[in-house]
Amino acid sequence: MAGAMSKALDIDAIRAEFPILSREVNGYPLVYLDNAASAQKPNAVIDAIANQSRTAYANVHRGIHTLSNEATEAYEAAREAAREYLNAPAHENIVFTKGSTEGINLVASALAGEIQPGDEIVLSIMEHHSNIIPWHFLRERHGAVLRWVGLTEDGSLDMAEYAAAIGPKTKFVAMTHMSNVLGTVTDMAEIVRLAHEVGAQVLADGSQAAVHVPVDVQALGVDWYVMTGHKLYGPTGIGVLYGTAEALDRARPYQGGGEMIEIVTRERVTYNTAPHKFEAGTPPILEAIGLGAALNWIRNHPFEAVHDHEMILYSHAVEGLRGINGLRIHGEAPGKGAVLTFSLEGAHPHDIAQILDRYGVAIRAGHHCAQPLMEHLGVPSTARASFAIYNTLAEVDAFIEALAKARKMLV
Structure with a gap:
């Protein structure tokens, strides 16, 4: 049985x-058996999206009427579910994205202004293209140098090679927390420790790990962490970017539009605080609510x-x-x-x-x-x-x- x-x-x-x-x-x-590509959805997720659509759908934030307030409460409850799932210090650390890919692109875009020719970005050879191509953009457009870390015979990340790749020119490290091909789980805490010793930021791609490995972003010490809803038994079109308060504060906005501003005049614009600074336009409201339901469902097991x-x-x-x-x-x-x-x-x-x-x-x-x-x-x-x-x-x-x-x- x-x-x-x-x-x-x-x-x-x-x-x-x-x-x-x-x-x-x-x-x-x-x-x-294609769960690493995308997982199926339980009734808890399907019902959360359907019920919100049937009974309390409206645009979120700044609304005065009842439906907007109810939708905002459900949307922000999903942010709190993500905060709890990752053990982030505050809900302000949680940015909703379309998925891990957009989260990584957001960070690469935010970092672009800090990259000088010759600055090094360290990757492993087992990265998903989503955690490779955004850094190639910085190589092509800003002169960054990509440093590649190999594997040992059994498919583990070669930590000796990684340590050797870190140096005074290292600006950023982007590593998978769990390989989508090999299933290898990396020692993210040690990856972060070595990177921070030289003043480099670290992004962990948790697209696979978030559903198979208990994630505590504070214990790992990462500056950035991404995960995607559809691999977590949740909907497509929704993901989470965690950033430390310091990382989010220094990062420039990724897109412009509604929600991400404080004041707009003909002459100037001032930006909202995180996470709203990075959530331009009408957000994926129903998708976020579905993700919150998925995370709560996972936590029940x-x-x-x-x-x-x-x-x-x-x-x-x-x-x-x-x-x-x-x-x-x-x-x-x-x-x-x-x-x-x-x-x-x-x-x-x-x-x-x-x-x-x-x-x-x-x-x-x-x-x-x-x-x-x-x-x-x-x-x-x-x-x-x-x-x-x-x-x-x-x-x-x-x-x-x-x-x-x-x-x-x-x-």
Whole structure:
């Protein structure tokens, strides 16, 4: 039984909260193993968005009427949920964005005025493109130098190489907290400590980590932290940028428009304080409320139990895949998350994913927006199965069985 997976979690009851999991694909029960790309949504999130739309929708802030006040309360309650989730000191530290990508771009834009030719930005080769391209903008437009940190054989971040990359020219460090390909969890507190020793700011990309790793931004010491709603069982189009009070205060506004101003005249403009300084225009009201519902839903489930459940699934999948000839697993760092990326000799990942879909199994195939990492691994693309709270051992078995069938067809 799925519910027997964990003494602290009733997986059958959890699955019942996700209506999409009851559907079939190509005549087979849906086995959704593409959670690192985007997670499914529980009724708590769906209902929060629908109920707000039905009963109390209006634009937020500055409204005098009842609906605006109610919408503002729900919107700001979502900000408080994000503050609690990240253990930020105050709600002013929480900026709503469209997602992690916009959060990183916001920080890069805010930093642009401080970058001088030759200033160095340190990245790892396992970054998602969203945490690479904004820094290339600073390289192209402001003369920044990108320094790259490699990996050890098991897919861990090479901390000796990282320490060597940090120096007097280091202006900024942008690192994933958990790789979307390898599942590697980085030692963010140590990354921050070494960067701060040379006066550099640190941004942590928590797109994957925020749903699999307990995040305490104060304990980590990061200057910036980003996470995205749709991987946290929440809606698309909403994310969170955490910034320290000092970092937010020194950062220039990202976009101009309503909400982010204090006074506008023909001759001058003065800006609002954080977080509103960075939230120009009508915000994603319903999406933020949905994210708040998702974060509260996650917090209702013991983290250790969820982590244990996901890692049982991952370990079971690894053992099943080891029996398939020609299969290579990428990334086996200690303490990694429940992301299983693999290659099958003689088979293109897209073909693998297409055949698995015939059996109702959804996985991801491609370079996963991590082309520098693919180059390091020596492959153009890979296949990836990623696990979530609602997955079961029976689904893992279905995945292994479908993959064995795919191998027979392709190899």
